[in-house]
Structures are given as C-alpha cells and as structure tokens.
Amino acid sequence: MHVKHWIVIAALISLCACSRKVMDAFASFERPAHFPEPAYRFSTNEITAEKFELGKKLFYETKLSRDNTISCGTCHIQTAGFTHHGHDVSHGIEDRLGKRNSPSVSNMAWSKSFFWDGGVTDLDLQPIVPITNPVEMDETIPNVLQKLRAHPDYPKLFKRAFGSEEINTERLMKALSQFMVMLVSADSKYDRVIHKTGEQFSPEEQQGFQLFQQHCGSCHKEPLFTDESFRNNGIGIGYNGDEGRATVTLNEADKYKFKVPSLRNLSYTGPYMHDGRFLTLEAVLEHYAKRVKDVQNLDPALKQSGVLGIPLTAAEQSNIIAFLKTLNDPKFISNKKFAEQ
Amino acid sequence: MNHLIKLALMVLVANVLLASSCKKTKDEFDKSQLASLSIEFDNIVGGQNLMLNTGSYTNSSNEEFSVSMLQYYVSNIKLKRTDGVEFTVPQDSSYFLIRENNAATRYAKLKVPEGEYSSLSFVLGVDSLRSTMDLSLRKGVLDPAGGMEDGMYWGWTMGYIFFKLEGNSALAPVDPTGARKFRYHIGGFGNGQINNIKTVTVDLTAGGIAKVRKERQSNIHLMVDVAKFFGGTQQVSIAAHPSVMFSTFSTQVANNFNGMFRHDHTEN
Structure with missing residues (x-):
C-alpha cells in the first residue's frame, strides 16, 4: 500500500517535472498581472508550441492570397506594432487600396470584437475577412486549404500540431489564432511604473498621465487603453463615406462610429484614425482640443455642457503625448519569437 | 401506527x-427504434419545374427572368406526431444546404422514431446559437469556408447567408461584364439590426401524413415555389430591387419565405 502511494507520488512529481521542462522551452500564454481575464476561448484552442509555430508560419504565408504575394504580415508589420506603418489605408493585392487603416494585431486575446466596425466577434473567424476581401488577399478559403495541402511542409506541420495531416478550416483558423493571441504587449514603461518596479514617470509624463486619466481614460480605458466601444469622435465623414459600425448593424445611431483603438505602441502605429487621416500625435491632440465637429452621433463625452472637444492647452497636449509615448513597448516590436523566420 | x-x-x-x-x-x-425519413425540397416556379439557366419564367411584377442559382439552409427540423407529441431532430444532425445545382442535396435525410407524423417545421436559415459556436461544431455545410461565388457565409458580419437566389433578367441593370444579373442574398441572424431567421411550418394532413416504419423509406415531398419569393406578402420587383443583400429591405423579402413552401404529397 505504502509502496503504491510512493509510486503515485513519484509519477506525479515526474509529470510535473516534464511539463515544467516543456514550459521552459515554450512560454505559453500568460495573463499580465494587471490585465483582466482574456476574452478569447482558450478552452477550445489550447496553446501549444507546435500550434503557435504553425500559426506564425501561416501569418507570414503569402499563399493565403490569390497570387501568392500578400501575407497577413504584409499589412501587419511587427516593427510597426503589427500595423501598416506609413499607410493611411492599406494596399493589398495588385496594389488595390483598402478603405481603412490597418489596425494593430496585439493583445487580441482581450478583444471582444474585431475590425473598426466590430463585425466579427470571434477571433477564429477573423482571418476569413482579409483572405476573401477583393482588395486585400482576394482568395477563397477552399483554395488556401488546397494550396497548403499540396505544400511540401504544411501537412507535416499540421500533423505535428493537430495529430494528423488533415488541413481544414478549423485547424487553419485556430493555428492563426494561436499566433495572434500570443502577441501580448504589456512591457511598456507605463506597465513597469504600474508594477512598481522602481521606474518612474518624468514630471511631464506624470502630468500627462493625470490629464489622460481625467480626459481620455473613459474611452481609452487602462490597462488595454480601449473600452472596446464604438464611438464617433467628431473627425467628420471620411473621403470614402465609410459609415463604420452602421455597416454591420444597419442602425442609424451607429453611423460613423468606429471602434475605440488601443493606444499602446502608438509611436510605431501611425498614421491615426480609421482612415489614417492624422499623420502625427500632435495632429490627433489638436483635433480633440480644437477641431471636433458637431456631427450626427457625436460622442456625448466630446460635447460636455455644450462645449465641443476637450479643453486642453498646448502644454497639456504635449504632456499627454509625453505620457502616450510611455505606452511604447520596444521589446514587443523586436521580440524574435514573433518575427518572420 | x-x-x-x-x-x-x-x-x-x-x-x-x-x-x-x-x-x-x-x-x-422510442429512440431505439429509429427509421429513415426524408424531406424532399422540390424547387419550382409557379406551374413549372425549375430549370437552371435554361428555364424562362415570369414573376408577379410581369418581369421575365431565368434562374442561375438557388440554394438555402434548412435546419432545426421538428416533426409532430398525429397525437400532437413533437420530436426534435438532434441538432447536430439537423443542418442541410439545399442546392438546386446538386440533385443529391434536395433531400434532408433524417433518422426519426417510428410513428405517424402530421406536421413538420424547420428553420429556413441557421439559428443564432449555431452561428456563434466554436468552429469545431461547424463542419460540413456549416463550414464558413464555403465555396467560390456559391459560398453561403458573410465573413465581415460573421453570418450565414440563409437563402441565395441569382439569375438573369432584362430588367436588371447591366454590369461591367455585360450581364444583367439579379442577386438576392438573404441572411442576418440578429447580431445587427436584422433577424431574418424564419420558422416554416407545413401541415401534412391534406397531402398525406408520413408513416415512418423501419422497413420503409418515407419521403415528405415539398414544393418550393420561387414565384412566391417574388410575389408573396411583399412584391419583389427585379427592376426596383435587382440586388438585395444585407439591408433593412431584406427583412421584407424574408417575409415571403413562409409562403414558398407547401406540401405536395408523401411517399410512404
């Protein structure tokens, strides 16, 4: 009896040791201490090293596009915080122009909806949109699956990840999701200050932080710097008349509303707004301080007591920008784990 | 005591x-005594059989047209026995995509308990719950990958297209390829403002109840009338509405769905 017990205990210990070893080799998804519970359904897509690696290869795979020229990574560049830096709207296949600025692929595990209009609420179904969009990758999922099945490496990689060589929609999407949810950015100066690591804000940053909390934090909610809501921030209808949220809800009250974007890695992700109309953070702050337009469905937060915009002096604007720059996470944009191999 | x-x-x-x-x-x-039952979806246009591309028809707006594609989802099938007790087909095996260009898909093949059934109901489309389930529960006809132009899924709003009817008519505007196509793609499971999920109930008493027995193959033969799509409670004119997709008008078009289905007869 006693011997049996010891055997069981020994077995358990060795099991722990084994899993520990695997964990050392591959750091799986981990929730930063100051982040909320993630929204992603990990229960149906448990993170493994093999699936993550497959997802990464797929993220950088140009075979996802009709003419094998465009990958996810084409418009979501790591050094640009996984956006298409320098492009107001992105250009896809055959240089066809999209209608929106490519958003950052980071902290997706906490995202309850995707795209500027929030039309998709399940990360596993998100890649279908850019793959099939005629101005992005212009391909069909069955064609992608066919190309991957005929590829010399992918059947083996799918087998390693999922146990058999079968390549289907679910496996393709879940592998991509694995890569995307692992893109966690939580090591900016702001994060280190919050964690009381001893690092301090400069006086400007500290002042900017207080102003931010007072004037910006209700929509750009910490620590993700978005409350995931859809709002009209008074920039006025864009050149292409994009109705934003209303295109997926058909609700008049949602016209020209767009998802509140996160502000993390802001220095790398310009230009700004859904159509990339502002090239600098100074222009963004100036908009909120001076140029908010009284348009249909303007967010009430931007018209308090009948006053348009957020009253901010030039010095206050520059302090807020100083604070926003503490949201940059240089390790995230240079982490080799996320880079194309 | x-x-x-x-x-x-x-x-x-x-x-x-x-x-x-x-x-x-x-x-x-008695779920141990399951027997075969099929529901046949026989697509017609008024008094004519539907012939893809070659058939020519006139709708209630007096517009001549031909049909190049017709496909729709049938799901969540329920059958009512003559004594009023209802049997719900297990949901996992209750999704069918009827496609006019593939004769094998015209039957929804079911396993149901033996008995006599006098009424049938189904959802035209895909219920909202299934529309938001994990991909592992959406294989086969529910695979969002779909096909090429005949795909039945809108990626950008994450919803299935419940009903797709396309064809040609001189009344439709000319497109860059020179064709005059009309396109009706009806969906919307209520994630936005529109919910076009319709439950269709068909009484089998007049046309013959289904007597489901193990040694037999009972077949409920339904007629699905495209003419009623154009001329139901809502008049759908090709000239006025050559293309109806994700829009508020689609909810009026969807109100015509119920009238399209009628029971013709049952083969027992």
Whole structure:
C-alpha cells in the first residue's frame, strides 16, 4: 500500500517535472498581472508550441492570397506594432487600396470584437475577412486549404500540431489564432511604473498621465487603453463615406462610429484614425482640443455642457503625448519569437 | 401506527409518480427504434419545374427572368406526431444546404422514431446559437469556408447567408461584364439590426401524413415555389430591387419565405 502511494507520488512529481521542462522551452500564454481575464476561448484552442509555430508560419504565408504575394504580415508589420506603418489605408493585392487603416494585431486575446466596425466577434473567424476581401488577399478559403495541402511542409506541420495531416478550416483558423493571441504587449514603461518596479514617470509624463486619466481614460480605458466601444469622435465623414459600425448593424445611431483603438505602441502605429487621416500625435491632440465637429452621433463625452472637444492647452497636449509615448513597448516590436523566420 | 400510515402514503405517492412517469415515457418516443425519413425540397416556379439557366419564367411584377442559382439552409427540423407529441431532430444532425445545382442535396435525410407524423417545421436559415459556436461544431455545410461565388457565409458580419437566389433578367441593370444579373442574398441572424431567421411550418394532413416504419423509406415531398419569393406578402420587383443583400429591405423579402413552401404529397 505504502509502496503504491510512493509510486503515485513519484509519477506525479515526474509529470510535473516534464511539463515544467516543456514550459521552459515554450512560454505559453500568460495573463499580465494587471490585465483582466482574456476574452478569447482558450478552452477550445489550447496553446501549444507546435500550434503557435504553425500559426506564425501561416501569418507570414503569402499563399493565403490569390497570387501568392500578400501575407497577413504584409499589412501587419511587427516593427510597426503589427500595423501598416506609413499607410493611411492599406494596399493589398495588385496594389488595390483598402478603405481603412490597418489596425494593430496585439493583445487580441482581450478583444471582444474585431475590425473598426466590430463585425466579427470571434477571433477564429477573423482571418476569413482579409483572405476573401477583393482588395486585400482576394482568395477563397477552399483554395488556401488546397494550396497548403499540396505544400511540401504544411501537412507535416499540421500533423505535428493537430495529430494528423488533415488541413481544414478549423485547424487553419485556430493555428492563426494561436499566433495572434500570443502577441501580448504589456512591457511598456507605463506597465513597469504600474508594477512598481522602481521606474518612474518624468514630471511631464506624470502630468500627462493625470490629464489622460481625467480626459481620455473613459474611452481609452487602462490597462488595454480601449473600452472596446464604438464611438464617433467628431473627425467628420471620411473621403470614402465609410459609415463604420452602421455597416454591420444597419442602425442609424451607429453611423460613423468606429471602434475605440488601443493606444499602446502608438509611436510605431501611425498614421491615426480609421482612415489614417492624422499623420502625427500632435495632429490627433489638436483635433480633440480644437477641431471636433458637431456631427450626427457625436460622442456625448466630446460635447460636455455644450462645449465641443476637450479643453486642453498646448502644454497639456504635449504632456499627454509625453505620457502616450510611455505606452511604447520596444521589446514587443523586436521580440524574435514573433518575427518572420 | 401513524408511521405506517405515513409510509403507506409515501408508497402510494411514489407509485402515482412512477405510474405518471411511465405513462410519460410511453407518450414520448422510442429512440431505439429509429427509421429513415426524408424531406424532399422540390424547387419550382409557379406551374413549372425549375430549370437552371435554361428555364424562362415570369414573376408577379410581369418581369421575365431565368434562374442561375438557388440554394438555402434548412435546419432545426421538428416533426409532430398525429397525437400532437413533437420530436426534435438532434441538432447536430439537423443542418442541410439545399442546392438546386446538386440533385443529391434536395433531400434532408433524417433518422426519426417510428410513428405517424402530421406536421413538420424547420428553420429556413441557421439559428443564432449555431452561428456563434466554436468552429469545431461547424463542419460540413456549416463550414464558413464555403465555396467560390456559391459560398453561403458573410465573413465581415460573421453570418450565414440563409437563402441565395441569382439569375438573369432584362430588367436588371447591366454590369461591367455585360450581364444583367439579379442577386438576392438573404441572411442576418440578429447580431445587427436584422433577424431574418424564419420558422416554416407545413401541415401534412391534406397531402398525406408520413408513416415512418423501419422497413420503409418515407419521403415528405415539398414544393418550393420561387414565384412566391417574388410575389408573396411583399412584391419583389427585379427592376426596383435587382440586388438585395444585407439591408433593412431584406427583412421584407424574408417575409415571403413562409409562403414558398407547401406540401405536395408523401411517399410512404
């Protein structure tokens, strides 16, 4: 009896040791201490090293596009915080122009909806949109699956990840999701200050932080710097008349509303707004301080007591920008784990 | 003595409960005795059989047209026995995509308990719950990958296209390829403002009830009339609405769905 017990205990210990070893080799998804519970359904897509690696290869795979020229990574560049830096709207296949600025692929595990209009609420179904969009990758999922099945490496990689060589929609999407949810950015100066690591804000940053909390934090909610809501921030209808949220809800009250974007890695992700109309953070702050337009469905937060915009002096604007720059996470944009191999 | 009475009462109550539960199981279905039943979706246009591309028809707005594609989802099938008890086909095996260009898809093939059924209901489309389930529960006809132009899924709003009808008509505007196509793609499971999920109920009494037995293959033959799509409660004119997709008008078009389905006969 006693011997049996010891055997069981020994077995358990060795099991722990084994899993520990695997964990050392591959750091799986981990929730930063100051982040909320993630929204992603990990229960149906448990993170493994093999699936993550497959997802990464797929993220950088140009075979996802009709003419094998465009990958996810084409418009979501790591050094640009996984956006298409320098492009107001992105250009896809055959240089066809999209209608929106490519958003950052980071902290997706906490995202309850995707795209500027929030039309998709399940990360596993998100890649279908850019793959099939005629101005992005212009391909069909069955064609992608066919190309991957005929590829010399992918059947083996799918087998390693999922146990058999079968390549289907679910496996393709879940592998991509694995890569995307692992893109966690939580090591900016702001994060280190919050964690009381001893690092301090400069006086400007500290002042900017207080102003931010007072004037910006209700929509750009910490620590993700978005409350995931859809709002009209008074920039006025864009050149292409994009109705934003209303295109997926058909609700008049949602016209020209767009998802509140996160502000993390802001220095790398310009230009700004859904159509990339502002090239600098100074222009963004100036908009909120001076140029908010009284348009249909303007967010009430931007018209308090009948006053348009957020009253901010030039010095206050520059302090807020100083604070926003503490949201940059240089390790995230240079982490080799996320880079194309 | 008192205790004995209590005990007797308890036994009596237990017996009554037991008896009623027995009776209940008798009323319900014997799921060990499953037999084949098929529901046939026979697409027609008024008095004519539907012939893709070659057939020529006139709708209630007096517009001549031909049909190049017709496909729709049928799901969540329920059958009512002559004694009024309803059997719900297990949801996992209750999704069908009827495609006019593939004769094999015209039958929804089911396994149901033996019995006599006098009424049938189904959802035209895909319920909202399934529309938001994990991909592992959306294989086969529910695979969002779909096909090429005949795909039945809108990626950008994450919803299935419940009903797709396309064709040609001189009344439709000319497109860059020179064709004059009309396109009706109706969907919307309520994640936005529109919910076009429709439940269709068909009574089988007049056309013949389905007598489902193990050694037989009962087939409920339904007619699905495209003419009623154009001329139901809402008049759909090709000239006025050559293309209806994700829009508020689609909810009026979807109100025509119920009228499209009628029971013709049952083969027992």
